[in-house]
Amino acid sequence: MTTALQTSGLSKRYGHGLALVDCTLSIPARHIVGLVGPNGAGKTTLLHLAVGMLAPTSGTIEVLGGRPASGPAQLAKVGFVAQDAPVYAGFTVADHLRFGAHMNPGWDAALARDRIDQLGLDRRQRAGKLSGGQRAQLALTLALAKRPELLILDEPIASLDPLARSEFLRSLAEYTASRQVSVVMSSHLVSDLERICDYLIVLVASRVQVAGPVTDLLASHGQGLEDLVLDYMSRATRSSTPPAPQPIPEA
Protein backbone atom coordinates (compact mmCIF):
# COMPACT_ATOMS: atom_id res chain seq x y z
CA MET A 1 0.00 0.00 0.00
CA THR A 2 1.47 3.33 -1.01
CA THR A 3 1.49 6.31 1.30
CA ALA A 4 0.07 9.64 0.26
CA LEU A 5 2.12 11.64 2.71
CA GLN A 6 5.02 10.54 4.85
CA THR A 7 6.99 12.82 7.17
CA SER A 8 9.69 12.12 9.69
CA GLY A 9 10.81 14.61 12.33
CA LEU A 10 9.61 17.41 10.07
CA SER A 11 10.15 20.92 11.46
CA LYS A 12 9.86 24.38 10.03
CA ARG A 13 11.26 27.50 11.62
CA TYR A 14 10.64 31.11 10.61
CA GLY A 15 13.23 33.38 12.13
CA HIS A 16 13.01 32.59 15.84
CA GLY A 17 9.58 30.99 15.81
CA LEU A 18 8.68 27.39 15.13
CA ALA A 19 5.73 26.83 12.85
CA LEU A 20 5.93 23.05 12.88
CA VAL A 21 7.78 20.83 15.34
CA ASP A 22 8.92 17.24 14.94
CA CYS A 23 6.03 16.12 12.81
CA THR A 24 6.03 12.40 12.01
CA LEU A 25 3.13 11.13 9.94
CA SER A 26 2.36 8.29 7.58
CA ILE A 27 -0.92 8.73 5.79
CA PRO A 28 -1.99 5.83 3.58
CA ALA A 29 -3.29 6.64 0.11
CA ARG A 30 -6.98 6.74 -0.87
CA HIS A 31 -8.15 8.56 2.23
CA ILE A 32 -9.98 11.80 2.64
CA VAL A 33 -7.83 13.36 5.33
CA GLY A 34 -8.96 16.21 7.52
CA LEU A 35 -6.23 18.41 8.99
CA VAL A 36 -7.78 20.27 11.86
CA GLY A 37 -6.44 22.75 14.34
CA PRO A 38 -6.88 26.33 15.51
CA ASN A 39 -5.71 29.30 13.44
CA GLY A 40 -1.93 29.56 13.48
CA ALA A 41 -1.42 25.93 14.50
CA GLY A 42 0.83 25.22 11.51
CA LYS A 43 -1.67 23.72 9.06
CA THR A 44 -0.69 25.95 6.14
CA THR A 45 2.99 25.37 6.89
CA LEU A 46 2.51 21.59 6.72
CA LEU A 47 0.56 21.83 3.47
CA HIS A 48 3.06 24.23 1.90
CA LEU A 49 5.84 21.80 2.82
CA ALA A 50 3.82 19.05 1.11
CA VAL A 51 3.56 20.97 -2.17
CA GLY A 52 7.15 22.21 -2.05
CA MET A 53 6.33 25.88 -1.62
CA LEU A 54 8.41 25.73 1.57
CA ALA A 55 11.57 23.74 2.34
CA PRO A 56 11.83 21.97 5.71
CA THR A 57 14.20 23.34 8.35
CA SER A 58 14.84 19.76 9.44
CA GLY A 59 13.34 16.32 8.92
CA THR A 60 12.01 14.82 5.72
CA ILE A 61 8.77 14.83 3.78
CA GLU A 62 7.71 12.55 0.96
CA VAL A 63 4.56 12.95 -1.08
CA LEU A 64 3.43 9.90 -3.11
CA GLY A 65 6.96 8.59 -2.73
CA GLY A 66 8.65 11.69 -4.16
CA ARG A 67 10.17 14.94 -2.97
CA PRO A 68 7.61 17.76 -3.18
CA ALA A 69 7.78 19.88 -6.36
CA SER A 70 10.95 18.05 -7.41
CA GLY A 71 9.94 18.03 -11.08
CA PRO A 72 7.09 18.16 -13.58
CA ALA A 73 6.07 14.54 -12.90
CA GLN A 74 5.81 15.14 -9.15
CA LEU A 75 3.91 18.41 -9.69
CA ALA A 76 1.48 16.62 -12.03
CA LYS A 77 0.60 14.11 -9.30
CA VAL A 78 -0.44 16.73 -6.74
CA GLY A 79 -3.32 19.18 -7.05
CA PHE A 80 -3.28 22.16 -4.70
CA VAL A 81 -5.80 24.84 -3.85
CA ALA A 82 -4.16 27.47 -1.65
CA GLN A 83 -5.90 29.46 1.06
CA ASP A 84 -8.46 31.92 -0.36
CA ALA A 85 -8.39 30.00 -3.68
CA PRO A 86 -6.14 32.33 -5.73
CA VAL A 87 -6.98 32.83 -9.41
CA TYR A 88 -5.79 35.40 -11.98
CA ALA A 89 -8.17 38.32 -11.52
CA GLY A 90 -7.69 39.52 -15.11
CA PHE A 91 -8.25 36.11 -16.74
CA THR A 92 -11.70 34.96 -17.77
CA VAL A 93 -13.04 31.57 -16.70
CA ALA A 94 -12.22 30.28 -20.21
CA ASP A 95 -8.66 31.64 -19.88
CA HIS A 96 -8.24 29.60 -16.71
CA LEU A 97 -9.26 26.44 -18.54
CA ARG A 98 -6.75 27.25 -21.31
CA PHE A 99 -4.15 27.95 -18.63
CA GLY A 100 -4.78 24.52 -17.09
CA ALA A 101 -4.62 22.81 -20.48
CA HIS A 102 -1.32 24.48 -21.42
CA MET A 103 0.33 23.93 -18.05
CA ASN A 104 -0.65 20.29 -17.45
CA PRO A 105 0.04 17.41 -19.85
CA GLY A 106 -2.54 15.24 -18.07
CA TRP A 107 -5.30 17.87 -18.35
CA ASP A 108 -8.82 16.46 -18.53
CA ALA A 109 -10.57 19.04 -20.71
CA ALA A 110 -13.93 17.25 -20.61
CA LEU A 111 -13.93 17.11 -16.83
CA ALA A 112 -13.11 20.81 -16.58
CA ARG A 113 -15.76 21.77 -19.13
CA ASP A 114 -18.45 19.67 -17.48
CA ARG A 115 -17.72 21.07 -14.03
CA ILE A 116 -17.82 24.66 -15.29
CA ASP A 117 -21.15 23.96 -16.99
CA GLN A 118 -22.58 22.23 -13.93
CA LEU A 119 -21.56 25.18 -11.77
CA GLY A 120 -23.25 27.50 -14.25
CA LEU A 121 -20.16 29.73 -14.56
CA ASP A 122 -20.05 32.17 -17.48
CA ARG A 123 -16.84 31.45 -19.38
CA ARG A 124 -16.44 35.06 -20.48
CA GLN A 125 -16.62 36.31 -16.90
CA ARG A 126 -13.39 37.68 -15.44
CA ALA A 127 -12.28 35.68 -12.41
CA GLY A 128 -11.86 38.89 -10.41
CA LYS A 129 -15.62 39.41 -10.63
CA LEU A 130 -16.59 35.93 -9.38
CA SER A 131 -18.08 35.44 -5.92
CA GLY A 132 -15.97 33.73 -3.27
CA GLY A 133 -17.81 30.46 -3.77
CA GLN A 134 -17.46 30.56 -7.56
CA ARG A 135 -13.77 31.39 -7.25
CA ALA A 136 -13.21 28.45 -4.91
CA GLN A 137 -15.06 26.18 -7.34
CA LEU A 138 -12.96 27.46 -10.26
CA ALA A 139 -9.75 26.86 -8.31
CA LEU A 140 -10.97 23.37 -7.37
CA THR A 141 -11.80 22.67 -11.03
CA LEU A 142 -8.24 23.59 -12.05
CA ALA A 143 -6.83 21.29 -9.37
CA LEU A 144 -9.15 18.38 -10.26
CA ALA A 145 -8.78 18.57 -14.04
CA LYS A 146 -5.05 17.98 -13.85
CA ARG A 147 -6.09 14.51 -12.59
CA PRO A 148 -3.94 14.45 -9.45
CA GLU A 149 -3.34 11.39 -7.31
CA LEU A 150 -3.35 13.63 -4.26
CA LEU A 151 -5.44 16.72 -3.79
CA ILE A 152 -4.34 19.22 -1.15
CA LEU A 153 -6.83 21.89 -0.08
CA ASP A 154 -5.87 24.64 2.36
CA GLU A 155 -8.96 25.98 4.17
CA PRO A 156 -10.93 25.76 0.94
CA ILE A 157 -14.26 26.74 2.44
CA ALA A 158 -13.27 28.97 5.36
CA SER A 159 -14.39 32.15 3.64
CA LEU A 160 -17.53 30.76 1.99
CA ASP A 161 -21.14 31.23 3.04
CA PRO A 162 -22.99 28.10 4.28
CA LEU A 163 -24.64 27.38 0.94
CA ALA A 164 -21.40 27.68 -1.06
CA ARG A 165 -19.67 25.61 1.61
CA SER A 166 -22.18 22.83 1.25
CA GLU A 167 -21.99 23.00 -2.56
CA PHE A 168 -18.21 22.83 -2.48
CA LEU A 169 -18.14 19.79 -0.19
CA ARG A 170 -20.84 18.05 -2.21
CA SER A 171 -18.95 18.47 -5.49
CA LEU A 172 -15.71 17.37 -3.85
CA ALA A 173 -17.38 14.25 -2.41
CA GLU A 174 -18.91 13.50 -5.80
CA TYR A 175 -15.51 13.64 -7.45
CA THR A 176 -13.69 11.54 -4.86
CA ALA A 177 -16.42 8.88 -4.76
CA SER A 178 -15.88 8.01 -8.42
CA ARG A 179 -12.06 8.13 -8.47
CA GLN A 180 -9.02 6.69 -6.76
CA VAL A 181 -7.70 9.89 -5.24
CA SER A 182 -6.33 10.95 -1.88
CA VAL A 183 -7.35 14.26 -0.35
CA VAL A 184 -5.76 16.29 2.43
CA MET A 185 -7.92 19.18 3.47
CA SER A 186 -7.36 21.62 6.32
CA SER A 187 -9.90 23.50 8.36
CA HIS A 188 -10.25 25.06 11.76
CA LEU A 189 -13.84 23.78 11.94
CA VAL A 190 -14.46 20.10 12.66
CA SER A 191 -17.99 20.35 11.32
CA ASP A 192 -16.60 21.08 7.84
CA LEU A 193 -14.55 17.94 7.89
CA GLU A 194 -16.68 15.33 9.56
CA ARG A 195 -19.03 15.15 6.58
CA ILE A 196 -16.48 13.74 4.19
CA CYS A 197 -13.27 12.83 6.02
CA ASP A 198 -12.35 9.29 6.97
CA TYR A 199 -8.95 10.17 8.43
CA LEU A 200 -8.08 12.93 10.87
CA ILE A 201 -4.94 14.82 11.91
CA VAL A 202 -5.21 17.18 14.86
CA LEU A 203 -2.50 19.86 14.78
CA VAL A 204 -2.27 22.20 17.76
CA ALA A 205 0.52 24.63 18.66
CA SER A 206 2.83 23.42 15.87
CA ARG A 207 2.62 19.77 16.97
CA VAL A 208 0.63 16.81 15.72
CA GLN A 209 -1.58 15.71 18.64
CA VAL A 210 -3.23 12.70 17.06
CA ALA A 211 -3.58 11.15 13.61
CA GLY A 212 -5.58 8.15 12.47
CA PRO A 213 -8.68 6.80 10.74
CA VAL A 214 -11.83 8.47 12.04
CA THR A 215 -13.47 5.13 12.92
CA ASP A 216 -10.48 4.11 15.08
CA LEU A 217 -10.41 7.46 16.84
CA LEU A 218 -14.11 7.34 17.56
CA ALA A 219 -13.91 3.73 18.78
CA SER A 220 -11.16 4.49 21.27
CA HIS A 221 -12.82 7.64 22.56
CA GLY A 222 -16.48 6.83 22.38
CA GLN A 223 -17.61 10.36 21.75
CA GLY A 224 -18.38 12.65 18.82
CA LEU A 225 -15.64 13.94 16.53
CA GLU A 226 -16.18 17.51 17.66
CA ASP A 227 -15.67 16.56 21.33
CA LEU A 228 -12.70 14.42 20.46
CA VAL A 229 -10.92 17.29 18.71
CA LEU A 230 -11.81 19.76 21.46
CA ASP A 231 -10.44 17.29 23.97
CA TYR A 232 -7.08 17.11 22.13
CA MET A 233 -6.93 20.86 21.70
CA SER A 234 -7.49 21.64 25.37
CA ARG A 235 -5.12 18.86 26.41
CA ALA A 236 -2.44 20.36 24.14
CA THR A 237 -2.87 23.85 25.56
CA ARG A 238 -2.81 22.57 29.17
CA SER A 239 0.12 20.18 28.95
CA SER A 240 3.72 21.15 28.16
CA THR A 241 4.48 24.72 27.21
CA PRO A 242 3.49 25.02 23.62
CA PRO A 243 5.34 27.63 21.63
CA ALA A 244 3.20 30.60 20.87
CA PRO A 245 1.42 30.15 17.55
CA GLN A 246 3.43 31.83 14.86
CA PRO A 247 1.97 33.96 12.12
CA ILE A 248 2.36 32.13 8.87
CA PRO A 249 3.76 34.28 6.10
CA GLU A 250 1.70 34.09 2.98
CA ALA A 251 3.43 32.70 -0.04
Place this chain on the structure above:
Amino acid sequence: MTWLTWRQFRAQVIAAAAAAAVLAILLAVTGPHMAHLYDSSGIATCTGVSCGPISNTFGNELPWFDTVIYLVGLGIMFLVPAIVGVFWGAPLVAHEIEARTLPLTWNQSVTKTRWLAVKLGLVGLGSMATAGLLSLMLTWWSSPMDSTLEIPYGHRLLLERLGPVLFATRGVAPLGYAAFAFALGVTAGMLTRRTVSAMAATLGGFAALQFAWAEWIRAHLVPPVTVIVPLNPVSISVLGVKDGFMTLQAAPALTQQGAWILSGQVIDISGHPAQVPAIPACLGTNSAACAASLARLHLRELISYEPASRFWTFQWVETGIFVALALALAATCIWWLVRRIA
Protein backbone atom coordinates in the same frame (compact mmCIF):
# COMPACT_ATOMS: atom_id res chain seq x y z
CA MET B 1 4.35 28.25 -20.49
CA THR B 2 4.55 30.12 -23.78
CA TRP B 3 0.78 30.52 -23.72
CA LEU B 4 0.76 31.87 -20.17
CA THR B 5 3.58 34.32 -20.94
CA TRP B 6 1.72 35.54 -24.02
CA ARG B 7 -1.61 35.81 -22.17
CA GLN B 8 -0.10 37.85 -19.35
CA PHE B 9 2.03 40.00 -21.65
CA ARG B 10 -0.14 40.47 -24.71
CA ALA B 11 -1.57 43.87 -23.68
CA GLN B 12 1.98 45.25 -23.42
CA VAL B 13 2.94 43.68 -26.76
CA ILE B 14 -0.06 45.24 -28.48
CA ALA B 15 0.62 48.66 -26.93
CA ALA B 16 4.29 48.54 -27.95
CA ALA B 17 3.43 47.37 -31.47
CA ALA B 18 0.84 50.14 -31.89
CA ALA B 19 3.28 52.82 -30.71
CA ALA B 20 6.01 51.47 -32.99
CA ALA B 21 3.59 51.42 -35.95
CA VAL B 22 2.59 55.06 -35.43
CA LEU B 23 6.23 56.07 -35.22
CA ALA B 24 7.10 54.00 -38.29
CA ILE B 25 4.42 55.74 -40.35
CA LEU B 26 5.57 59.17 -39.18
CA LEU B 27 9.19 58.38 -40.03
CA ALA B 28 8.34 56.80 -43.38
CA VAL B 29 6.39 59.91 -44.38
CA THR B 30 9.01 62.48 -43.35
CA GLY B 31 12.23 60.50 -43.87
CA PRO B 32 12.58 60.51 -47.67
CA HIS B 33 12.30 64.30 -47.90
CA MET B 34 15.10 64.76 -45.36
CA ALA B 35 17.24 62.18 -47.15
CA HIS B 36 16.65 64.06 -50.41
CA LEU B 37 17.67 67.41 -48.86
CA TYR B 38 20.81 65.74 -47.53
CA ASP B 39 21.75 64.13 -50.83
CA SER B 40 21.28 67.36 -52.80
CA SER B 41 23.12 69.49 -50.19
CA GLY B 42 26.56 68.04 -50.95
CA ILE B 43 27.44 67.41 -47.32
CA ALA B 44 28.40 63.83 -48.08
CA THR B 45 31.23 64.91 -50.36
CA CYS B 46 32.40 68.18 -48.75
CA THR B 47 35.74 68.45 -46.99
CA GLY B 48 37.16 70.72 -44.32
CA VAL B 49 35.92 74.23 -43.74
CA SER B 50 33.59 74.18 -46.76
CA CYS B 51 31.26 71.82 -44.85
CA GLY B 52 30.26 74.57 -42.41
CA PRO B 53 28.07 76.71 -44.70
CA ILE B 54 26.68 73.64 -46.46
CA SER B 55 25.54 72.09 -43.22
CA ASN B 56 24.00 75.39 -42.13
CA THR B 57 22.06 75.58 -45.39
CA PHE B 58 20.84 72.03 -44.87
CA GLY B 59 19.78 72.91 -41.32
CA ASN B 60 17.85 75.96 -42.51
CA GLU B 61 16.02 74.03 -45.23
CA LEU B 62 14.78 71.35 -42.82
CA PRO B 63 11.07 71.61 -42.01
CA TRP B 64 10.41 72.54 -38.37
CA PHE B 65 8.71 69.25 -37.63
CA ASP B 66 11.84 67.32 -38.57
CA THR B 67 13.65 69.05 -35.71
CA VAL B 68 10.77 68.18 -33.38
CA ILE B 69 10.76 64.52 -34.47
CA TYR B 70 14.55 64.41 -34.09
CA LEU B 71 14.40 65.64 -30.49
CA VAL B 72 11.39 63.46 -29.62
CA GLY B 73 13.23 60.50 -31.15
CA LEU B 74 16.20 61.15 -28.85
CA GLY B 75 13.80 61.26 -25.90
CA ILE B 76 12.10 58.02 -26.95
CA MET B 77 15.39 56.16 -27.24
CA PHE B 78 16.50 57.40 -23.81
CA LEU B 79 13.20 56.39 -22.23
CA VAL B 80 12.47 53.04 -23.89
CA PRO B 81 14.95 50.94 -21.87
CA ALA B 82 13.79 52.61 -18.63
CA ILE B 83 10.13 52.06 -19.53
CA VAL B 84 10.81 48.41 -20.32
CA GLY B 85 12.54 47.95 -16.97
CA VAL B 86 9.90 49.79 -14.97
CA PHE B 87 6.71 48.51 -16.63
CA TRP B 88 7.71 45.11 -17.99
CA GLY B 89 10.49 43.99 -15.64
CA ALA B 90 9.50 45.22 -12.19
CA PRO B 91 5.93 43.81 -12.10
CA LEU B 92 6.86 40.45 -13.70
CA VAL B 93 7.27 38.63 -10.37
CA ALA B 94 6.36 41.38 -7.87
CA HIS B 95 2.81 41.65 -9.18
CA GLU B 96 2.28 37.88 -8.82
CA ILE B 97 3.55 38.07 -5.25
CA GLU B 98 1.14 40.91 -4.47
CA ALA B 99 -1.82 39.26 -6.21
CA ARG B 100 -0.95 35.99 -4.41
CA THR B 101 -1.20 33.99 -7.61
CA LEU B 102 2.12 32.15 -7.22
CA PRO B 103 0.60 29.20 -5.29
CA LEU B 104 -1.68 28.68 -8.30
CA THR B 105 1.05 29.14 -10.90
CA TRP B 106 3.62 26.96 -9.16
CA ASN B 107 1.24 24.04 -8.62
CA GLN B 108 0.66 23.21 -12.27
CA SER B 109 2.90 20.63 -13.95
CA VAL B 110 5.65 23.18 -14.66
CA THR B 111 8.50 23.74 -12.20
CA LYS B 112 8.89 27.26 -10.91
CA THR B 113 12.41 27.41 -12.30
CA ARG B 114 11.11 26.73 -15.80
CA TRP B 115 8.27 29.19 -15.23
CA LEU B 116 10.72 31.99 -14.43
CA ALA B 117 13.23 31.00 -17.11
CA VAL B 118 10.58 31.08 -19.85
CA LYS B 119 9.15 34.41 -18.68
CA LEU B 120 12.61 35.98 -18.38
CA GLY B 121 13.59 34.64 -21.79
CA LEU B 122 10.49 35.58 -23.76
CA VAL B 123 9.74 38.96 -22.20
CA GLY B 124 13.47 39.75 -22.21
CA LEU B 125 13.68 39.01 -25.93
CA GLY B 126 10.54 41.10 -26.44
CA SER B 127 12.21 44.00 -24.63
CA MET B 128 15.30 43.72 -26.79
CA ALA B 129 13.25 43.45 -29.98
CA THR B 130 11.23 46.54 -29.08
CA ALA B 131 14.30 48.65 -28.32
CA GLY B 132 16.11 47.24 -31.36
CA LEU B 133 13.25 47.99 -33.74
CA LEU B 134 12.80 51.56 -32.49
CA SER B 135 16.55 52.18 -32.63
CA LEU B 136 16.74 50.79 -36.16
CA MET B 137 13.97 53.09 -37.38
CA LEU B 138 15.26 56.20 -35.63
CA THR B 139 18.91 55.56 -36.50
CA TRP B 140 17.97 55.35 -40.17
CA TRP B 141 15.69 58.39 -40.08
CA SER B 142 18.11 60.56 -38.09
CA SER B 143 21.31 59.68 -39.96
CA PRO B 144 21.31 62.80 -42.22
CA MET B 145 20.92 65.10 -39.22
CA ASP B 146 23.39 63.06 -37.14
CA SER B 147 26.11 63.38 -39.75
CA THR B 148 25.45 67.12 -40.11
CA LEU B 149 25.55 67.76 -36.37
CA GLU B 150 29.01 66.25 -36.00
CA ILE B 151 30.57 68.69 -38.49
CA PRO B 152 32.66 70.95 -36.27
CA TYR B 153 32.58 74.16 -38.34
CA GLY B 154 30.48 77.04 -37.18
CA HIS B 155 27.58 74.94 -36.07
CA ARG B 156 25.65 75.89 -32.97
CA LEU B 157 25.11 72.35 -31.77
CA LEU B 158 27.89 69.80 -31.98
CA LEU B 159 26.89 66.19 -31.31
CA GLU B 160 29.62 63.57 -31.64
CA ARG B 161 28.27 60.13 -32.45
CA LEU B 162 30.32 58.70 -29.59
CA GLY B 163 29.16 61.41 -27.21
CA PRO B 164 26.67 60.89 -24.40
CA VAL B 165 23.58 62.01 -26.38
CA LEU B 166 23.89 60.16 -29.67
CA PHE B 167 25.74 57.02 -28.64
CA ALA B 168 23.08 55.75 -26.24
CA THR B 169 20.24 56.38 -28.68
CA ARG B 170 21.61 54.85 -31.88
CA GLY B 171 22.66 51.49 -33.27
CA VAL B 172 22.50 48.31 -31.20
CA ALA B 173 23.34 49.77 -27.78
CA PRO B 174 19.64 50.36 -26.83
CA LEU B 175 19.13 46.59 -27.21
CA GLY B 176 21.66 45.94 -24.47
CA TYR B 177 20.21 48.64 -22.24
CA ALA B 178 16.68 47.22 -22.64
CA ALA B 179 17.85 43.69 -21.76
CA PHE B 180 19.67 45.03 -18.72
CA ALA B 181 16.86 47.32 -17.52
CA PHE B 182 14.35 44.49 -17.87
CA ALA B 183 16.49 42.06 -15.85
CA LEU B 184 17.13 44.81 -13.28
CA GLY B 185 13.37 45.32 -12.95
CA VAL B 186 12.69 41.61 -12.41
CA THR B 187 15.47 41.38 -9.84
CA ALA B 188 14.21 44.45 -7.97
CA GLY B 189 10.71 42.96 -7.98
CA MET B 190 11.91 39.70 -6.48
CA LEU B 191 13.94 41.46 -3.79
CA THR B 192 11.41 44.11 -2.75
CA ARG B 193 8.30 41.95 -3.40
CA ARG B 194 6.41 45.21 -4.07
CA THR B 195 5.64 46.44 -7.58
CA VAL B 196 5.81 50.15 -6.79
CA SER B 197 9.07 49.92 -4.82
CA ALA B 198 10.57 47.77 -7.55
CA MET B 199 9.56 50.31 -10.21
CA ALA B 200 11.15 53.16 -8.28
CA ALA B 201 14.33 51.16 -7.60
CA THR B 202 14.60 50.17 -11.27
CA LEU B 203 14.15 53.71 -12.54
CA GLY B 204 16.64 55.16 -10.05
CA GLY B 205 19.20 52.41 -10.52
CA PHE B 206 19.04 52.43 -14.30
CA ALA B 207 19.16 56.23 -14.65
CA ALA B 208 22.14 56.42 -12.29
CA LEU B 209 24.00 53.73 -14.20
CA GLN B 210 23.24 55.36 -17.58
CA PHE B 211 24.65 58.65 -16.32
CA ALA B 212 27.72 57.15 -14.65
CA TRP B 213 28.42 55.00 -17.67
CA ALA B 214 28.44 57.90 -20.13
CA GLU B 215 30.36 60.14 -17.75
CA TRP B 216 33.07 57.85 -16.38
CA ILE B 217 33.09 54.42 -17.97
CA ARG B 218 32.48 54.50 -21.72
CA ALA B 219 35.71 56.35 -22.56
CA HIS B 220 37.72 53.54 -20.94
CA LEU B 221 36.19 50.70 -22.96
CA VAL B 222 38.79 51.22 -25.70
CA PRO B 223 42.01 53.16 -24.86
CA PRO B 224 41.80 56.64 -26.43
CA VAL B 225 44.13 57.94 -29.13
CA THR B 226 46.48 60.75 -28.06
CA VAL B 227 47.83 63.29 -30.47
CA ILE B 228 49.96 66.46 -30.16
CA VAL B 229 48.89 69.38 -32.31
CA PRO B 230 50.41 72.86 -32.71
CA LEU B 231 48.43 75.65 -31.10
CA ASN B 232 47.42 78.94 -32.59
CA PRO B 233 48.40 81.35 -29.77
CA VAL B 234 45.20 83.33 -30.35
CA SER B 235 43.12 80.33 -29.26
CA ILE B 236 44.88 80.12 -25.89
CA SER B 237 43.03 81.67 -23.00
CA VAL B 238 44.45 82.49 -19.61
CA LEU B 239 42.22 81.24 -16.83
CA GLY B 240 44.26 82.80 -14.01
CA VAL B 241 47.58 82.96 -12.21
CA LYS B 242 48.66 80.55 -9.54
CA ASP B 243 52.01 80.74 -7.72
CA GLY B 244 53.30 83.06 -10.43
CA PHE B 245 52.40 80.70 -13.27
CA MET B 246 49.49 81.11 -15.64
CA THR B 247 46.77 78.49 -15.97
CA LEU B 248 46.28 78.04 -19.69
CA GLN B 249 43.46 76.49 -21.64
CA ALA B 250 42.89 76.05 -25.34
CA ALA B 251 39.90 74.96 -27.38
CA PRO B 252 40.76 71.52 -28.80
CA ALA B 253 42.42 72.17 -32.13
CA LEU B 254 41.38 68.82 -33.60
CA THR B 255 39.28 69.12 -36.71
CA GLN B 256 38.66 65.43 -37.23
CA GLN B 257 34.96 65.02 -37.94
CA GLY B 258 32.92 63.30 -35.25
CA ALA B 259 35.87 62.69 -32.93
CA TRP B 260 34.90 62.46 -29.29
CA ILE B 261 37.45 64.63 -27.52
CA LEU B 262 38.08 63.51 -23.95
CA SER B 263 40.74 65.98 -22.84
CA GLY B 264 43.09 68.67 -24.09
CA GLN B 265 46.18 69.89 -22.28
CA VAL B 266 48.54 72.75 -23.16
CA ILE B 267 52.14 71.47 -23.22
CA ASP B 268 55.52 73.11 -23.81
CA ILE B 269 58.11 72.28 -26.43
CA SER B 270 59.60 69.45 -24.38
CA GLY B 271 56.20 67.78 -23.89
CA HIS B 272 55.62 68.73 -20.26
CA PRO B 273 52.52 70.55 -19.07
CA ALA B 274 53.13 74.20 -19.87
CA GLN B 275 54.67 76.18 -16.98
CA VAL B 276 54.51 79.77 -18.17
CA PRO B 277 55.46 82.57 -15.77
CA ALA B 278 52.87 85.34 -15.68
CA ILE B 279 53.15 87.64 -18.67
CA PRO B 280 51.82 91.13 -17.91
CA ALA B 281 50.25 91.50 -21.37
CA CYS B 282 48.19 88.36 -20.86
CA LEU B 283 46.78 89.57 -17.55
CA GLY B 284 45.54 92.79 -19.09
CA THR B 285 43.42 93.39 -22.14
CA ASN B 286 46.18 93.52 -24.76
CA SER B 287 45.43 90.19 -26.42
CA ALA B 288 47.64 90.85 -29.46
CA ALA B 289 50.70 91.42 -27.30
CA CYS B 290 49.81 88.38 -25.24
CA ALA B 291 49.49 86.18 -28.33
CA ALA B 292 52.82 87.45 -29.62
CA SER B 293 54.51 86.57 -26.31
CA LEU B 294 52.91 83.13 -26.24
CA ALA B 295 53.87 82.46 -29.86
CA ARG B 296 57.53 82.57 -28.91
CA LEU B 297 57.01 79.65 -26.52
CA HIS B 298 55.82 77.29 -29.32
CA LEU B 299 53.12 75.79 -27.11
CA ARG B 300 51.28 72.72 -28.31
CA GLU B 301 48.25 70.77 -27.20
CA LEU B 302 48.05 67.14 -26.09
CA ILE B 303 44.62 65.83 -27.07
CA SER B 304 43.15 62.49 -26.16
CA TYR B 305 40.12 61.42 -28.19
CA GLU B 306 38.14 58.52 -29.61
CA PRO B 307 37.90 58.67 -33.41
CA ALA B 308 34.43 58.45 -34.95
CA SER B 309 35.50 55.31 -36.83
CA ARG B 310 35.35 53.42 -33.54
CA PHE B 311 31.58 53.92 -33.27
CA TRP B 312 30.65 50.30 -34.05
CA THR B 313 33.48 48.88 -31.94
CA PHE B 314 32.10 50.81 -28.98
CA GLN B 315 28.52 49.83 -29.87
CA TRP B 316 29.24 46.10 -29.89
CA VAL B 317 31.47 46.18 -26.82
CA GLU B 318 28.89 48.12 -24.83
CA THR B 319 25.96 46.00 -26.04
CA GLY B 320 27.90 42.87 -25.12
CA ILE B 321 28.62 44.18 -21.63
CA PHE B 322 24.98 45.12 -20.95
CA VAL B 323 23.63 41.82 -22.31
CA ALA B 324 26.16 39.98 -20.11
CA LEU B 325 25.01 42.04 -17.09
CA ALA B 326 21.39 41.19 -17.96
CA LEU B 327 22.22 37.47 -18.11
CA ALA B 328 24.00 37.71 -14.76
CA LEU B 329 20.93 39.36 -13.22
CA ALA B 330 18.64 36.70 -14.75
CA ALA B 331 20.84 33.98 -13.28
CA THR B 332 20.64 35.76 -9.91
CA CYS B 333 16.83 35.76 -10.16
CA ILE B 334 16.71 32.02 -10.80
CA TRP B 335 19.22 31.31 -8.04
CA TRP B 336 17.20 33.45 -5.64
CA LEU B 337 14.01 31.63 -6.64
CA VAL B 338 15.54 28.21 -6.02
CA ARG B 339 17.18 29.20 -2.74
CA ARG B 340 14.34 31.26 -1.27
CA ILE B 341 11.19 29.33 -2.01
CA ALA B 342 7.85 31.17 -1.93
